[in-house]
Amino acid sequence: MTTEDEQEEQHPMAGQTGPRAADRTLEVLELVAGAPTPVSAKALARSLGCALSTAYTLLAPLTDRGYLVRTDGGYTLGYRVSALHRAFQRQMGLTDGVDGIDGVLARMRHATRASANYVAYQGDGLVIADVRTFAADGDEQADLAVGVDPRSHAYAHGKIALAAAGAAARRRYVEQPGLRRFTPNTIASAERLDEELRRIRRTGVALDVEEARTGLACLAAPVLGTDGAVIGSVSLAVRPADLRTRRHQLIAAVKQAAREASPVR
CATH class of the missing domain: 3.30.450.40 (GAF domain)
Structure with a gap:
């Protein structure tokens, strides 16, 4: 019989589809944005209360699209965030x-x-x-x-x-x-x-x-x-x-x- 964490390790986004997955992805972005220094995947997993594999699954699209950047010290905001802000400024x-x-x-x-x-x-x-x-x-x-x-x-x-x-x-x-x-x-x-x-x-x-x-x-x-x-x-x-x-x-x-x-x- 597997534990909940083991099940999540086997299926990192089990129960994390649709709006819930989007919500947790945005939560990752907000956690990184609110941190004064780079944030490690382990720290994000602790804050989210999820397995490390789930944290990496959430981090992957944000990193691939340039909203986050992985550094030696952890994750920081990426170049796409400033582009979004400039678009927001134009609209406002x-x-x-x-x-x-x-x-x-x-x-x-x-x-x-x-x-x-x-x-x-x-x-x-x-x-x-x-x-x-x-x-x-x-x-x-x-x-x-x-x-x-x-x-x-x-x-x-x-x-x-x-x-x-x-x-x-x-x-x-x-x-x-x-x-x-x-x-x-x-x-x-x-x-x-x-x-x-x-x-x-x-x-x-x-x-x-x-x-x-x-x-x-x-x-x-x-x-x-x-x-x-x-x-x-x-x-x-x-x-x-x-x-x-x-x-x-x-x-x-x-x-x-x-x-x-x-x-x-």
Whole structure:
């Protein structure tokens, strides 16, 4: 009688067909991408909870297609990943250079002497698809990352996404992950948040003053796609005192940058 591991050794992808096999292959890619150093096949097998032969079976197509590269120390991301990222940037309208998003952020940072950010939205608008940051030396920065951010109701860029999202998407966010309180200033009631989002839709700018993090204030404006839908936002991260003293200048700068970043001006 063979053990489960022995059966898997004999048939490495037994029970690993269709969506399950695709899911585990993507899991391998994500594990390698999230590691600070090359990852060995043995380490991947341990993380996946599978036999070593199964790990090699999952690694083979990723390596053959150039999404992973095998080095002396283990597996690292391959050249095809950067090609995918460039294609993603084209689809999201994230062009580089002085006429692209990077140029817009560089000009906004120079004009305001503040950290400038661009956040691209995807799906129902509450998923951060890409982040660009031009940090000002010694100034505060928002801690932004791709994915669903449970702090969306506390950050200015997140409020832009919530204000543009449909009622069903906003309701899902309020229910899960919910309106957690990160500082004493965080909006933690659905009624107050609705009022705030109505103000944002009316004025075209979102503010947060120490709502996500003590000592940090942000302001953001929506970037519109060719169909007029909100596809992202540009934002500035400053100290609360700077927002109080330069409020009008910063609002004007972030609105101008949002117009420049929009594909149709």
